[in-house]
Amino acid sequence: MKTYPIILLALVSLFMHACIQDDFVDDEVDPILRINESIDSLEINTSYQYEATYLNNVGSPESVDIVWSSSDSEIIEMTEDGLATAKAEGSATITASFDDGNRALEATNLVHVGDNTTIVEQASIMGFIETTTFYDLEGDFIYEETETGTRLSFADNYVASAGLPGLYIYLSNNRNSIANALEIGGVETFSGAHSYEIPDVGLMDYQFIVYFCKPFNVKVGDGEF
Amino acid sequence: MKNTITSLLIVFVAYGSALAGGPWPQLKGNGYFKLSEWWTVFDQHYTDQGLIDPNLTTGIYNTSLYAEYGITNRFTTIVNFPxxxxxxxxxxRSGTTGDIIVAGDAINTIGDIDLGLKLGLTKPGASVPVALTLFLGVPTGTDIAGAEGNLQTGDGEFNQMLQLDAGKGFNLGKTSAYLSAYTAFNHRTKGFSEEFRYGLEFGLGLLSEKLWTTAKLNVVESLKNGDTAENTTNTSIFANNSEFSSIELGLNYYVSSNFGISASVAGAIRGEIIAAAPSYSVGIFYDMK
Structure with a gap:
């Protein structure tokens, strides 16, 4: 009978040792550098302030020292802060560059100096989402700019499994992670056309749509812009 | 509406006592009492299509008291109290930076209590005993907890299950054995799918019936009439309409004429919306006879 207290202690010990541990997700991506808003042309004798975003190896924005340069300083002159000034008619390539120690990253913008300044407009992006699990998820989408932000519209062929609880949709710069992602909201439509209005977001701010199951904490599917 | 792996897998514990339960009510004044620890830790699950997908590692641990007591030779009361x-x-965590992406979480509460009343439909000692049992699942556990609302120690609904058991004891040579079967209907509330259940249990008494080895098949067939994500925003671990078939193997060893220790392992061999990992149970029991 002396063994029973030991067994009891073992039971309690077993319970108490059920501690929270760590699961890891493979979220490494190639860092990228991108110019936030490119221009087609720059009016002569005017200036345009460039901005660029560096996304690190997990797709998170990170402040870095970007080097700005012009392929022809006599046509477009660049300051180290990214201010471009059109000096003469012609064309020049503006380059933003950053070396993170492992690789040199560049983003370029071919600019014509002319009578006016025009910003590159990309009205919409088409793509498709697909499942990365055994839960149904697929459909075509259009991602477009609106006056207040963006709109993500899914086509009639969209379908998502209703058997999975807590399915959420995100915009992210890492297709395997929702860290630093923008949560659009819980999925409430599981088939057919529907759309999401996303305020205060630019068309090029994110690279991926990510469907994520909160209760399971796993990605269910994704789409690329 | 919510449904949990907790509530579903508790089936293994609540109704899985190899030396108690079945079609054999306790005789008047007799009882069976068990203190056990049941647990499962899983990082994958069966999807709604019956295929296996990963999930964040989740653990469920229940420390329970299970008791049967014979009020009369025909009526036995049953309680399972986690x-x-x-x-x-x-x-x-990020595999690249090690940063936490979603913080872990835990709750510690009591679980759902199951109450039962078993009626022997045949006289004690019948060659093929038959018993009818009413189980009531009392939602004393916590059904929504944690930052994401996905932690739970109960399902939050009051269910009623009617179970019919039949069995037969016999000898295999000089070895005692038994075979029993059950079928049940589980009526559930609050948008949970109802269930048809059935199973078989085979037991073999070794070492002069000091050691009982058991093998059990449990099947839960969902009527698939519960809420889904289309009509609920609940983020419980599992949606409704879960079902499975599981195999359970157990050992029960009588240290003395009344006291014993038990251990079992169970796991789903097919399923939908349920963990794809084994569950374990160890315990000590007192067979009052």
Whole structure:
């Protein structure tokens, strides 16, 4: 009978040792550098302030020292802060560059100096989402700019499994992670056309749509812009 | 509406006592009492299509008291009380930076209590005993907890299950054995799917019936009439309409004429919306006869 207290202690010990541990997700991506808003042309004798975003190896924005340069300083002159000034008619390539120690990253913008300044407009992006699990998820989408932000519209062929609880949709710069992602909201439509209005977001701010199951904490599917 | 792996897998504990239960009510004044620890830790699950997908590692631990007591030779009361129930999920960390993406979480409460009343439909000692049992699932556990609302130690609904058991004891040579079968209907509330259940249990008494080895098949067939994500925003671990077939293997060893220790392992061999990992149970029991 002396063994029973030991067994009891073992039971309690077993319970108490059920501690929270760590699961890891493979979220490494190639860092990228991108110019936030490119221009087609720059009016002569005017200036345009460039901005660029560096996304690190997990797709998170990170402040870095970007080097700005012009392929022809006599046509477009660049300051180290990214201010471009059109000096003469012609064309020049503006380059933003950053070396993170492992690789040199560049983003370029071919600019014509002319009578006016025009910003590159990309009205919409088409793509498709697909499942990365055994839960149904697929459909075509259009991602477009609106006056207040963006709109993500899914086509009639969209379908998502209703058997999975807590399915959420995100915009992210890492297709395997929702860290630093923008949560659009819980999925409430599981088939057919529907759309999401996303305020205060630019068309090029994110690279991926990510469907994520909160209760399971796993990605269910994704789409690329 | 919510449904949990907790509530579903508790089936293994509540109704899985190899030396008690079945079609054999306790005789008047007799009883069976068991203190056990049941747990499962899983990082994958069966999807709604019956295929296996990963999930963040989740653990469920129940420390329970199970009791049967014979009021008369025909009526037996049953209680399963998980007085300590723990549900946790791991941290989700970046494999690149090590940063926490989603913080882990845990709750410790009591679980859902199951109450039962078994009626022997045949006289004690019948060659093929038959019994009818009414189980009531009392939602004493916590059905929504944690930052994401996905932790739970109960399902939050009051269910009623009617179960019919039949069995037969016999000898295999000089070895005692028994075979029993059950079928049940589980009526559930609050948008949960109802269930048809059935199973078989085979037991073999070795070492002069000091050691009982058991093998059990449990099947839960969902009527698939519960809520889904289309009509609920609940983020419980599992949606409704879960079902499974499981195999359970157990050992029960009588240390003395009344006291014993038990251990079992169970796991789903097919399923939908349920963990794809084994569950374990160890315990001590007192067979009052």
């Amino acid at each position: 007085f300590l129930s723990r549900n946790y999920v791991n941290n989700l």
